[in-house]
Amino acid sequence: MMLLAFILQAIRIAVPYLLAAAGGVMSERVGVIALGLEGLMLSGAFGAALGSYYGNSPWAGLLGALVAGTLITSLLAIATIRFRANQVVVGVAINLLVAASTRYFLRLVFDSSSNSPRVPGFGGEGVSNVMLSSFMNPVVWIGLAALPALGWLLYRTPFGLRARAVGEKPEAAATLGVAVNPMRLKGLYLAGALASLGGAYLALDQHQFTDGMTAGRGFIALAAVIFGRWEPVRVAVACLLFAGAETLQIQLQGAQLVPSQFVEMIPYVLTIIALAGVVGRSVAPAALGKSE
Template sequence: MILLTFLLQTIRIAIPYLLAAAGGVMSERVGIIALGLEGMMLAGAFGAALGSYYGGNPWAGLAGALVAGAMVTAVLAVATLRYKANQVVVGVAINLLVVAATRFYLRRIFDSASNSPRVPGFGGEGAGGMFASFVNPVVWMGLAALPVLAWVLYRTPFGLRARAVGEKPEAAATLGVAVTKLRLQGLLIAGSLASLGGAYLALDQHQFSDSMTAGRGFIALAAVIFGRWEPVRVAVACLLFAGAETLQIQLQGSQMIPSQFVEMIPYVLTIVALAGVVGRSVAPAALGKTE
């Protein structure tokens, strides 16, 4: 029973990682550095809370998350694809911009500096038991995201073109592939997936809290690198990091170890994992390169 509880909680915690990491794989496979995942997730969380609050149901929240994610993705696309800006700088700027914007509109719309009012989410008080989280359709979206992405990348013409654009955009262009258009499509998919990861957080907690993503976008990016840009391996990495976070929560409850050290577990694991794999991993050849 304890093991089952641990596994179920790990899956629940892994959902935002899985969705954001799927977006990260898509973005980096088409050659755009996915450093803005944190901002996309946070925008999706705020959009979900806003849509659910005014729409009165969580489906409106998902729509709001996708709109918010598309707006952030549009800024990223214009900066990187139209003006060829440095992708690392743009990614950092996106993250800072979204943190500031969500704080501004949180105070402006909800008259609060910390969190929104309670909003409708999936499940609610009527869904009890260990499997209550599986009532949430976003959980199933998260579990399916990386397997479906693997099928798209390796079994469809779009996936073949996406991988070609991320490796050799010049060669892809000579074969008639519209490189900029395909990268824009990849970015839109990435933004949608990452914003759904943020929406999961807001709708699961039934509110938006300031900076509620708490670095999950960066951990998802670490999972992309740790998984070597392969969707199945990335999914395993996400579950590994989610398992570390679950362990952290359970150790905090037992009070066996000082809380400061317990809180470090997921981040220390991320650093150790990356230190062991980065030197041996090979990123898409055109990643971060402008034409």
């Protein structure tokens, strides 16, 4: 029973990682560095809280998340694809911009510097078991299906073939009639939608937006992308591994067997160890970070 509870909690925690990492895989497969995942998730979380609050429906919250994610993705696309700015600098700027702007609009809209009022979330209120109630949230199932579906899209469809081509050999793709920048734009908007849904899950699951609530999950999702070597199935396994570490952290904190400061380090230490063992041997898409 304890093992089952651990697995259910790990899956629940893995959902935002899975969605953000799916966005990261898509973005980097078309050649755009996914350093802005944290900002996309945070904007999605705020958009979800705003949409759910004013629309009085979690479905309005999802729509708000997608709108917010689209706006931030548009900024990213204009800077990296239209003006060919350095993608690392743009990613860092997006993260800083979203962190500051959500804090500003939180105070402007909700007159609070820390969190929004309670907003409607998806079902499960009548279910006594909190873990099982989470699985009544459709975003959980979208998260679980995101990376397998992305794997099918990348390796079984013409769209996926073109996406991988512009991320590996854009010059060769262009000679075969593939429009590189429009293809990258499509991949980037899909990535933004997935990452913003990851943020929406956090806000709707907790029934509110909290300042900085993504708490580095976008960076851990990016680590999972690298650890999984840009292959959707491997990335999904990496996300579950990191979610398992976070679940262990929560349970150890409850047991109070070790000082809390050491327990809080577990997910991040695991991330560093995982990347230290794989980065030298992993091969990123050849055109990653390069303008056409």
